[in-house]
Amino acid sequence: MKTLIKDAxxxxxxxxxxxxxxxxxxxxxxxxxxxxxxxxxxxxxxxxNHLAVPGFVNAHTHASMTLLRxxxxxxxxxxxxxxxxxxxxxxxxxxxxxxxxxxxxxxxIEGGTTAFADMYGPYMDKVAEVVxxxxxxxxxxxxxxxxxxxxEKKLDENVALYKDFNGAADGRITVMFGPHAPYTCPPAFLxxxxxxxxxxxxxxxxxxxETQAEIEGSLKEYGKRPFAxxxxxxxxxxxxxxxxxxxxxxxHDIEIIKKHHIRVAHNPGSNMxxxxxxxPVPRLLKEGVCVALGTDGASSNNNLDMLEExxxxxxxxxxxxxxxxxVPARTAVKMGTEYGAxxxxxxxxxxxxxxxxxxITLFDMESAVWYPRxxxxxxxxxxxxxxxxxxxxxxxxxxxxxxxLTTLDKERIFFEAQRCAERLTR
Numbered sequence: 001m002k003t004l005i006k007d008a009x010x011x012x013x014x015x016x017x018x019x020x021x022x023x024x025x026x027x028x029x030x031x032x033x034x035x036x037x038x039x040x041x042x043x044x045x046x047x048x049n050h051l052a053v054p055g056f057v058n059a060h061t062h063a064s065m066t067l068l069r070x071x072x073x074x075x076x077x078x079x080x081x082x083x084x085x086x087x088x089x090x091x092x093x094x095x096x097x098x099x100x101x102x103x104x105x106x107x108x109i110e111g112g113t114t115a116f117a118d119m120y121g122p123y124m125d126k127v128a129e130v131v132x133x134x135x136x137x138x139x140x141x142x143x144x145x146x147x148x149x150x151x152e153k154k155l156d157e158n159v160a161l162y163k164d165f166n167g168a169a170d171g172r173i174t175v176m177f178g179p180h181a182p183y184t185c186p187p188a189f190l191x192x193x194x195x196x197x198x199x200x201x202x203x204x205x206x207x208x209x210e211t212q213a214e215i216e217g218s219l220k221e222y223g224k225r226p227f228a229x230x231x232x233x234x235x236x237x238x239x240x241x242x243x244x245x246x247x248x249x250x251x252h253d254i255e256i257i258k259k260h261h262i263r264v265a266h267n268p269g270s271n272m273x274x275x276x277x278x279x280p281v282p283r284l285l286k287e288g289v290c291v292a293l294g295t296d297g298a299s300s301n302n303n304l305d306m307l308e309e310x311x312x313x314x315x316x317x318x319x320x321x322x323x324x325x326x327v328p329a330r331t332a333v334k335m336g337t338e339y340g341a342x343x344x345x346x347x348x349x350x351x352x353x354x355x356x357x358x359x360i361t362l363f364d365m366e367s368a369v370w371y372p373r374x375x376x377x378x379x380x381x382x383x384x385x386x387x388x389x390x391x392x393x394x395x396x397x398x399x400x401x402x403x404x405l406t407t408l409d410k411e412r413i414f415f416e417a418q419r420c421a422e423r424l425t426r
Contacts, residue, residue, distance in 0.1 A: 008047025055114025057340025060265035060294030064100030112361035141178030146189030270296030292343035
């Protein structure tokens with residue numbers, strides 16, 4: 001099907017925002033510019049007073065954790081995990097995972113997110129169902145806790161997830177392997193994860209260096225920082241690694257990241273709320289590391305609003321470094337789009353140019369925060385809110401138009417998510 005987005009302001013890879021047209025043929029952008037006479041679209045989207053940007057990419061989240069939003073707040077990470085989050089998650093069944101992910105899908109689409117990298121517990125096949133039904137693009141992994149009595153079973157479940165769903169939903173699903181973190185996956189276990197992932201050609205998604213306590217625990221137990229001993233397991237030797245957080249890094253850690261071309265998912269909202277610290281994002285960017293943005297789970301953020309993460313990424317590092325140029329607006333937007341796509345292993349995604357996937361978010365600029373229009377990227381980063389998202393496309397298919405979802409029953413999802421959450425926490 002051919003679609004024409006007509007007369008929109010279009011955010012191009014060079015950071016400019018000309019008023020032009022986007023021509024879509026099937027799942028890809030055919031061209032940006034003048035409409036030739038022989039291009040006959042089946043659908044025309046009026047882009048006047050709209051800004052078209054690449055769909056946001058949430059490079060690290062736990063989708064079904066939406067069920068725990070507002071359940072456990074104002075706590076440090078390990079207290080939060082051990083005493084509140086993990087006990088409830090142990091009670092989750094496949095119904096909970098499905099409706100929690102469905103709630104996440106509603107929130108992501110309404111916020112302009114078109115792709116997400118998800119790590120969670122059992123029943124990830126239900127999250128794959130949500131990706132298939134919602135029309136989103138999902139990079140999924142089974143969160144694997146190696147120190148658990150059923151650690152080997154969790155690894156087997158990730159293998160099964162890969163075999164059953166990698167490339168499914170018309171290619172919109174990719175499967176990675178998800179060893180949770182160095183403090184939950186000992187060296188011998190990570191060697192098994194590395195072997196399994198590499199035998200299948202799968203990439204890795206892991207939490208790394210989120211808190212100072214994690215570093216101190218590693219030094220005490222192994223005499224080395226986590227990046228150093230995890231490298232020795234061979235986990236980074238495969239097809240690629242997505243490392244979430246990377247807050248506390250020294251020079252050697254950064255050398256390992258660069259050596260293995262590890263992509264970093266920066267989670268400013270979650271890191272701030274859990275008081276985990278501030279990742280050295282300006283340095284990583286300067287040294288050529290791919291740094292993307294993620295929301296983390298909705299229990300530690302507490303939303304899945306990628307535009308908010310773009311704003312936080314631009315603001316946090318200015319005040320942390322006392323440098324107003326630390327992360328400029330256009331860099332922050334790239335972190336939430338183009339760099340996000342690269343980080344989670346998506347090809348030809350995250351940019352608005354001919355040949356790329358037609359994953360597009362349109363912002364309605366008919367509200368006060370979009371005036372005056374000196375610089376549209378600045379307005380997007382520093383002034384706009386997610387409720388300006390008007391229309392969302394993935395693979396050229398409309399998932400939301402004029403704030404109306406086309407693939408999901410929002411009222412049913414809200415009801416079912418509330419029902420699941422009440423059962424889990426009573």
